[in-house]
Amino acid sequence: MYQRLILLLTVSMLLFGSYAFAQTQDFPEDWRAAWNDPPAECRPLQIIHGITPQLATKEALKKFKDLGLGGIVCNINFDKYLIHEPYWRDLVEAMKACQELGMVVWIYDEHGYPSAAAGGLVLKDNPELEALALAYDPSQASPFIVRPSYEHTHASNNFHAARRYPNLIDQRATAKFIETTHDAYLRRLQPFFGDTIVAVFTDEPSLMAVNIGPLPDEVRKSVRVQDSLDNSIKSFPSIPWVKDLPQLYKERYGQDLIPLRKSLFAGTTQADCTVRRNFWSLVSDLLAERYYGRLQNWSRSHKVASSGHILWEEMPLHGVALEGNPLQMLYRMDIPGLDMLNSDPQAVIYSGWLTAALPTSAAIFNGGRKVMSEMSDFSQQMAKQGHVTLDKMCAAAAWQIALGVTEFNLYYTYSARTPEDYRAYCEYVGRCNTILRDARQTPDVLLYYPIYDLWAEYIPVAEKLTLQTQSARAQQISNSFLSIGSQLTRRQVSFALTDHKLLQEAVVRGSKLQIKGASFDSLVLPARVELPPAAVKVVEGFEAAGGKVLRADAGGAINTDPLVAAQGTLSVPNDRIIVGRFNRDGRDILIVVNVGSQRYEGAISVKNASNWIIADPGTGKIELAKTDESSRIPLSLAGSASRILISPGGSDSR
Numbered sequence: 001m002y003q004r005l006i007l008l009l010t011v012s013m014l015l016f017g018s019y020a021f022a023q024t025q026d027f028p029e030d031w032r033a034a035w036n037d038p039p040a041e042c043r044p045l046q047i048i049h050g051i052t053p054q055l056a057t058k059e060a061l062k063k064f065k066d067l068g069l070g071g072i073v074c075n076i077n078f079d080k081y082l083i084h085e086p087y088w089r090d091l092v093e094a095m096k097a098c099q100e101l102g103m104v105v106w107i108y109d110e111h112g113y114p115s116a117a118a119g120g121l122v123l124k125d126n127p128e129l130e131a132l133a134l135a136y137d138p139s140q141a142s143p144f145i146v147r148p149s150y151e152h153t154h155a156s157n158n159f160h161a162a163r164r165y166p167n168l169i170d171q172r173a174t175a176k177f178i179e180t181t182h183d184a185y186l187r188r189l190q191p192f193f194g195d196t197i198v199a200v201f202t203d204e205p206s207l208m209a210v211n212i213g214p215l216p217d218e219v220r221k222s223v224r225v226q227d228s229l230d231n232s233i234k235s236f237p238s239i240p241w242v243k244d245l246p247q248l249y250k251e252r253y254g255q256d257l258i259p260l261r262k263s264l265f266a267g268t269t270q271a272d273c274t275v276r277r278n279f280w281s282l283v284s285d286l287l288a289e290r291y292y293g294r295l296q297n298w299s300r301s302h303k304v305a306s307s308g309h310i311l312w313e314e315m316p317l318h319g320v321a322l323e324g325n326p327l328q329m330l331y332r333m334d335i336p337g338l339d340m341l342n343s344d345p346q347a348v349i350y351s352g353w354l355t356a357a358l359p360t361s362a363a364i365f366n367g368g369r370k371v372m373s374e375m376s377d378f379s380q381q382m383a384k385q386g387h388v389t390l391d392k393m394c395a396a397a398a399w400q401i402a403l404g405v406t407e408f409n410l411y412y413t414y415s416a417r418t419p420e421d422y423r424a425y426c427e428y429v430g431r432c433n434t435i436l437r438d439a440r441q442t443p444d445v446l447l448y449y450p451i452y453d454l455w456a457e458y459i460p461v462a463e464k465l466t467l468q469t470q471s472a473r474a475q476q477i478s479n480s481f482l483s484i485g486s487q488l489t490r491r492q493v494s495f496a497l498t499d500h501k502l503l504q505e506a507v508v509r510g511s512k513l514q515i516k517g518a519s520f521d522s523l524v525l526p527a528r529v530e531l532p533p534a535a536v537k538v539v540e541g542f543e544a545a546g547g548k549v550l551r552a553d554a555g556g557a558i559n560t561d562p563l564v565a566a567q568g569t570l571s572v573p574n575d576r577i578i579v580g581r582f583n584r585d586g587r588d589i590l591i592v593v594n595v596g597s598q599r600y601e602g603a604i605s606v607k608n609a610s611n612w613i614i615a616d617p618g619t620g621k622i623e624l625a626k627t628d629e630s631s632r633i634p635l636s637l638a639g640s641a642s643r644i645l646i647s648p649g650g651s652d653s654r
Helices: 002-025 027-037 059-068 083-101 118-122 173-191 245-253 258-264 270-301 314-325 326-331 344-347 352-365 378-382 392-402 419-436 451-457 472-490 533-544
Strands: 044-050 069-073 103-106 132-137 144-148 197-203 238-241 307-308 337-340 373-374 406-412 445-448 495-498 507-508 512-515 518-520 522-525 550-551 577-584 587-594 598-604 613-615 620-623 632-637 643-647
Touching: 027 419, 044 103, 059 069, 059 083, 069 083, 083 103, 083 173, 103 173, 118 173, 132 258, 173 197, 173 270, 197 270, 197 373, 245 270, 258 270, 270 307, 270 314, 270 326, 270 451, 307 373, 314 326, 314 451, 314 472, 326 352, 337 352, 337 392, 344 352, 344 392, 344 472, 352 392, 352 472, 352 495, 373 392, 392 419, 392 577, 392 587, 392 643, 419 587, 419 643, 445 472, 451 472, 495 620, 507 533, 533 550, 587 598, 587 632, 632 643
Parallel strands: 044 069, 044 406, 069 103, 103 197, 197 307, 307 337, 337 373, 373 406, 445 495, 445 522, 522 550
Antiparallel strands: 132 144, 132 238, 507 512, 512 518, 577 587, 587 643, 598 632, 613 620, 613 643
16 A cells, blocks of 8 residues: 555656646645635726616626636726715625625726816816816917816816816815715725725826817717807917916026016926926926825725826827826825736837836835736727737736736626636736735836936927927937837836936935836936036946946947846847846745747846746646756747746845
């Protein structure tokens, strides 16, 4: 009997080999348990706009759990928005059901989007709180006009509804929005806050005073017009305005803004650039404090996280007009987020990297870890390409996870896919999160985000804002920044973004640059940027201490060879492979994603290559990684496939 048992054990080891070894020897038991059955908080959430009586039952909501989802992002029914008590009762019943089912809930804070209007209720009895623009008409003797910011803006040109919009830099408007929306949810749902309800989602708020272009005709005809448009109102160059802005400008800079207003719209002198930079710095601070900061403070006081995403994250120039400083706004979210409309995995090597890098960098520096993605295949639907397949959905999630995303809120149409595919997608995201959600991102490289320079260069225009409407310097800075970020991504270099404010707070320790507890070996500066004096001092000190500072040449290009990390380098170069670097409990972790359609065959460098574990989030398989003759881990990745590599315990790349 004993000999038969030994024989069976030997056969079992031969059959399962390293897979059994990895599971039993060096893969933490709690990690493995979560990997095998990801908890709700690691899984995606489904966005549901409006809880009906039919959806408010335990049976109805269990269907979402059975699809593999961890919970829902929801709101009060859009019909009779916020003012119909039966709809509140439906929402309360839904929260009870979610609580019993162990489902996670986020509250969506608007009737459609952009957030802050409360479906029009904020301005209904308070028209003086409407967003304002200082418009400039150089053909007039008195060229400056303060007027509502509605026609020709995102308020009137969005896919949901044309409606007037509140002024986010008027603290009274934010107070009214919170009173109308957030306090209403709190009154009815307070027992669920901090337990079942974990976050509040704000969707594409902005400063509004810019023409981002009209909607396509076929879309425009389907958009609900809540507030009539005045076609006689012409589009002029515009900037955001609030009544106390001149007073605040004088208090901060010691100058009267009114005589300097022309510099906000024209002029190339140093004095003009200084006025523009001062103006946008002030506006950014007002938006961060009067909108995002107020939402964050309210959320924290009620034991939930503030989250959401901004508008047009992928366009550095547009960030000036729409948010002042996007990185600063995301920094004021507990769970900064992005809007990923494109489920083509290769989007990451074009503009997708910036869309994700902004909120993931904000999370690194605000002391958080969670980053949200509002995920959909909207781009594919608009192009009439149909719903993307499971492999593309997984790869589009994986590259974002590699860049630091943890929370996925889905606009995918679950009814257009098989339940098996939807469960497989949710399991895939869940498995990745069980390993990486509690891990620490470990980028070694900082890429400078040139908002300080774009403030000085930005000239408002009447027509649709594009980079081509701006100065040669603005174009060169923006193009150099975007090119460098794409190049770093394609060469598997992990990096974070820093603006001038974060950079001038950095501390040099040894040959490292430390910002808010994160440590970096290298800093990359796009072409033609001009740092403020405090940041120059930090950079000079970093260089003197032996830190690497790479500056783009006059053409905007840069040699990234010195930045390629020893760990995570591919034996066969491929610009469709994305690598994310993390550390958890002393273990180095790499996630490797093939965003292309062709199989990758090669190997990846790691430190101390023996006893690494390789995990496949698609199949759930875990095994001991093999090594080649150069002590690298061989990689064979089909198109859209990914792997997670985990070092043995006790390693730490930092």
